[in-house]
Amino acid sequence: MTVMDDELLAAGFETIAIHAGLEPDPLTGAVVPPLYLSSTFVQDGVGNLRAGDFEYGRSGNPTRAALETNLAALEGGRAGLAFSAGMAATDTLLRAVCRPGDHVVIPADAYGGTYRLIARVLGDWGVEHTSVDLTDPEATRAAIRPGVTRLVWCETPTNPMLTIADITMLAGLAHDAGALLAVDNTFASPYLQQPLSLGADAVVHSTTKYLGGHSDVVGGAVVVNDATLAEKLRFLQNAAGAVPGPFDCWLVLRGIRTLAVRMDRHCANARHIATALATHPAVGSVRYPGMPGHPGYGVAVKQMRDFGGMVSFTVRGGERAAIDLCGRTRLFTLAESLGGVESLIEHPASMTHASVADSPLAVPADLVRLSVGIESADDLAADLRAALDGVAAGGNG
Numbered sequence: 001m002t003v004m005d006d007e008l009l010a011a012g013f014e015t016i017a018i019h020a021g022l023e024p025d026p027l028t029g030a031v032v033p034p035l036y037l038s039s040t041f042v043q044d045g046v047g048n049l050r051a052g053d054f055e056y057g058r059s060g061n062p063t064r065a066a067l068e069t070n071l072a073a074l075e076g077g078r079a080g081l082a083f084s085a086g087m088a089a090t091d092t093l094l095r096a097v098c099r100p101g102d103h104v105v106i107p108a109d110a111y112g113g114t115y116r117l118i119a120r121v122l123g124d125w126g127v128e129h130t131s132v133d134l135t136d137p138e139a140t141r142a143a144i145r146p147g148v149t150r151l152v153w154c155e156t157p158t159n160p161m162l163t164i165a166d167i168t169m170l171a172g173l174a175h176d177a178g179a180l181l182a183v184d185n186t187f188a189s190p191y192l193q194q195p196l197s198l199g200a201d202a203v204v205h206s207t208t209k210y211l212g213g214h215s216d217v218v219g220g221a222v223v224v225n226d227a228t229l230a231e232k233l234r235f236l237q238n239a240a241g242a243v244p245g246p247f248d249c250w251l252v253l254r255g256i257r258t259l260a261v262r263m264d265r266h267c268a269n270a271r272h273i274a275t276a277l278a279t280h281p282a283v284g285s286v287r288y289p290g291m292p293g294h295p296g297y298g299v300a301v302k303q304m305r306d307f308g309g310m311v312s313f314t315v316r317g318g319e320r321a322a323i324d325l326c327g328r329t330r331l332f333t334l335a336e337s338l339g340g341v342e343s344l345i346e347h348p349a350s351m352t353h354a355s356v357a358d359s360p361l362a363v364p365a366d367l368v369r370l371s372v373g374i375e376s377a378d379d380l381a382a383d384l385r386a387a388l389d390g391v392a393a394g395g396n397g
């Protein structure tokens with residue numbers, strides 16, 4: 001099967017993940033994509049490039065091309081672009097779309113680094129922003145400035161509050177005002193949610209997370225359908241050069257091959273953990289989009305295949321108790337990031353979201369975020385229970 005085979009593009013998600021961009025190497029028959037480390041490519045006479053049109057490693061690399069083909073297919077888009085980090089992907093999209101004087105609508109909760117980039121980097125270059133509760137259609141409509149707002153930036157589920165935004169509804173609001181809708185699909189992964197098919201114009205990923213899946217690579221991606229936008233992104237990708245190295249691309253491709261089976265287990269384990277947390281006396285409230293009491297449950301059912309591997313909850317006893325808990329788990333490792341096979345625990349207010357303190361996106365001080373891995377669910381639940389018991393008892397453990 002070749003990469004752009006219509007048969008492949010019509011195939012199931014798992015088949016696409018394992019085959020798109022990944023046909024055996026025509027030269028050697030290698031089943032796994034070769035790792036092309038060369039930074040430059042021979043020209044057979046000036047400007048006469050060989051198959052693939054590779055000339056210099058920043059502008060293109062065969063291992064990266066395989067990843068980019070695969071990413072586009074996973075999201076059902078026409079063009080995929082890989083970057084050296086999720087933030088580089090976000091930055092490239094924002095700068096491809098916005099000019100000084102333009103305006104961006106952002107969510108009232110989102111990854112802290114996205115807010116920092118928009119408020120403190122693009123803000124200095126004259127791009128304004130308004131943060132708004134994207135679950136409120138009227139407030140969102142009011143925040144969009146027709147003709148000035150170029151982009152509505154959406155994250156769903158959000159990091160770390162796990163708020164669910166209605167992608168179809170937001171696409172309608174953005175398009176009515178002549179703006180684009182970008183969706184950061186990092187928490188869901190393309191296996192659980194495909195924003196382009198719901199009306200979004202661009203999808204962004206931190207491939208560091210579920211796509212890589214093993215906490216061993218930092219990367220980012222943008223996938224779009226529109227050829228003109230793809231061209232602008234491709235231009236900036238090369239002009240600014242925030243590209244991933246070939247081995248990073250290879251690692252992300254390796255992770256993607258097992259994305260579907262990993263996500264199924266992440267979701268099952270997260271459901272188990274959310275249910276177990278809900279009945280523990282040291283827990284205040286649990287946020288998991290798969291719980292019928294979650295305010296975004298109905299929208300999540302409509303637009304997601306399953307509810308993801310992230311769970312957030314508040315701890316009775318406030319910030320002190322939340323921080324205490326993070327130091328007590330044994331299987332849940334205290335660390336930033338998410339989406340790897342191993343379970344992680346963190347305190348967003350002082351770790352991943354320290355950059356939004358005192359901003360409209362500040363997160364509750366008593367909140368703990370879990371990236372639920374694919375270990376045995378009973379072991380994970382027992383680990384949390386023991387740690388929560390210790391917090392409730394005020395022990396030194």
Ligand SMILES: Cc1ncc(COP(=O)(O)O)c(C=O)c1O
Pocket residue numbers: 085086087088111113114155159184186187205206207208218219220337
């Ligand atoms: C939702 C979300 N988007 C983007 C990013 C940024 O990605 P990276 O750390 O790969 O630059 C993160 C990082 O945690 C994230 O959680």
